[in-house]
Amino acid sequence: MMRPYTPKDNVQAKAYYTDRFWVAPRIAEEPVPKEGIYAEDLDALSAKCKVLKAYIQRGQLVIHIDPKDNITALKTLKEERWYEMLSEMSAVDFLAERGGFEVFYQILNLNTAQRIRIKCFVDENEAIESVNPLYRSADWAEREMWDLMGVKVNNHPYLKRLIMPDDWEGHPLRKTYPLEGDEFAQWYEVDKIFGKEARDIIGPENRDPARIDRYDTERFARLGHEVPRGTPPEELKKLEEEGVVTPVRYQEEEGVFLVKDLNEEPKVLDKRK
Amino acid sequence: MAQHQVNYTQSGGLPVALTTVDKILNWGRSNSVWALTYGLACCAIEMMASGASRYDFDRFGTIFRASPRQADVMIVAGTLTKKHSEFIRRLYDQMTEPKWVISMGSCANTGGMFNTYATVQGVDRIIPVDMYLPGCAPRPETLQYAVMLLQQKIRKESANKSQKPKRLV
Ligand code: SF4
Numbered sequence: 001m002m003r004p005y006t007p008k009d010n011v012q013a014k015a016y017y018t019d020r021f022w023v024a025p026r027i028a029e030e031p032v033p034k035e036g037i038y039a040e041d042l043d044a045l046s047a048k049c050k051v052l053k054a055y056i057q058r059g060q061l062v063i064h065i066d067p068k069d070n071i072t073a074l075k076t077l078k079e080e081r082w083y084e085m086l087s088e089m090s091a092v093d094f095l096a097e098r099g100g101f102e103v104f105y106q107i108l109n110l111n112t113a114q115r116i117r118i119k120c121f122v123d124e125n126e127a128i129e130s131v132n133p134l135y136r137s138a139d140w141a142e143r144e145m146w147d148l149m150g151v152k153v154n155n156h157p158y159l160k161r162l163i164m165p166d167d168w169e170g171h172p173l174r175k176t177y178p179l180e181g182d183e184f185a186q187w188y189e190v191d192k193i194f195g196k197e198a199r200d201i202i203g204p205e206n207r208d209p210a211r212i213d214r215y216d217t218e219r220f221a222r223l224g225h226e227v228p229r230g231t232p233p234e235e236l237k238k239l240e241e242e243g244v245v246t247p248v249r250y251q252e253e254e255g256v257f258l259v260k261d262l263n264e265e266p267k268v269l270d271k272r273k
Numbered sequence: 274m275a276q277h278q279v280n281y282t283q284s285g286g287l288p289v290a291l292t293t294v295d296k297i298l299n300w301g302r303s304n305s306v307w308a309l310t311y312g313l314a315c316c317a318i319e320m321m322a323s324g325a326s327r328y329d330f331d332r333f334g335t336i337f338r339a340s341p342r343q344a345d346v347m348i349v350a351g352t353l354t355k356k357h358s359e360f361i362r363r364l365y366d367q368m369t370e371p372k373w374v375i376s377m378g379s380c381a382n383t384g385g386m387f388n389t390y391a392t393v394q395g396v397d398r399i400i401p402v403d404m405y406l407p408g409c410a411p412r413p414e415t416l417q418y419a420v421m422l423l424q425q426k427i428r429k430e431s432a433n434k435s436q437k438p439k440r441l442v
Pocket residue numbers: 314315316317350351352377378379380381385408409410411
């Protein structure tokens with residue numbers, strides 16, 4: 001299904017001044033129709049386990065279940081309703097709001113081309129049962145979920161970090177994980193290769209060397225807001241409050257010394273030579 | 274190479290050329306800087322383009338080798354992740370002396386646009402770098418120029434100087 005088009009102008013710059021924890025508007029939830037494939041799927045599922053909530057979103061059935069029922073629910077849908085493919089599974093970090101993760105399974109019925117999303121909410125320290133015996137594609141997805149989110153998975157055949165190095169600490173896709181890494185991440189390669197003693201010799205990472213500080217009087221300043229070299233910071237603040245702005249001049253405006261303006265008129269030869 | 278004029282009529286018609294050991298060793302070294310294939314990200318595409326027929330690295334004697342034991346220069350082309358940092362150091366240590374490193378592209382120089390927890394902020398935190406190429410990605414001409422500058426650098430060095438451990442950072 002195609003998503004509606006939203007204008008993407010300025011989307012990169014916006015990231016700097018919009019709230020990181022802005023909550024996106026919810027997509028409308030419609031009730032599940034009384035008959036049809038989805039109604040039958042829902043009936044088959046509610047006969048086997050408890051359905052906490054079910055609705056249609058963008059024409060797709062979404063079912064909330066208890067995390068303990070995940071194997072029962074997926075087994076029912078796979079064996080009785082032929083949802084034979086697990087096309088996607090992962091977790092969403094809701095640690096700040098609700099103290100846990102929302103794990104979702106996106107399953108596909110290859111005969112009817114219908115998709116169902118099964119969602120369940122696990123607390124931070126609660127483990128979820130592996131669905132690897134039902135769907136082989138869950139193998140790496142569950143490892144990734146453990147690696148990047150820290151959702152524990154029970155009875156997984158080989159629960160090892162998938163993306164980050166094996167000796168990594170922390171789960172980087174959690175919203176509380178700093179983008180530039182915690183102390184462990186920032187010194188990871190130095191500690192690992194040279195040992196902690198080398199930290200003093202190598203020094204901290206120089207991140208964002210292109211950053212322009214408007215109060216820096218030694219290197220680059222913002223164009224039009226240049227400040228006199230060596231001015232103490234208090235005076236710079238005062239200058240700014242007074243609104244001191246260096247006018248931006250371009251060479252072309254007043255002509256350049258000893259350089260004649262370009263003659264815009266083309267020269268036409270009278271005759272071919 | 275030849276520093277002294279050879280007068281064939283006076284030296285009995287022998288094709289004699291005089292030079293120093295340093296010069297002839299460096300002449301050989303600088304004309305066969307074999308590069309370790311070290312493509313890590315998109316810069317590797319430009320490195321491959323430099324090796325292919327249009328830009329043709331072979332005419333500088335630069336042939337890509339897949340083994341650190343046979344390589345003289347490591348062209349770090351791309352984004353070095355923290356997970357990989359251990360391996361780049363090991364491969365660098367496995368290269369035989371004398372060895373050089375070219376850091377190709379913003380990612381290898383400073384981490385580039387990847388200001389994140391998973392990217393090494395400059396390969397010079399791990400291995401000593403001889404030459405930094407700016408650009409994202411640098412064009413094959415830039416890499417060619419770097420190899421030519423490296424050749425000049427090699428020719429200026431003393432051939433059997435004791436290999437001091439290079440300073441990191
Ligand atoms: S410098 Fe640019 S082209 Fe090269 S690896 Fe980094 S992002 Fe890719």
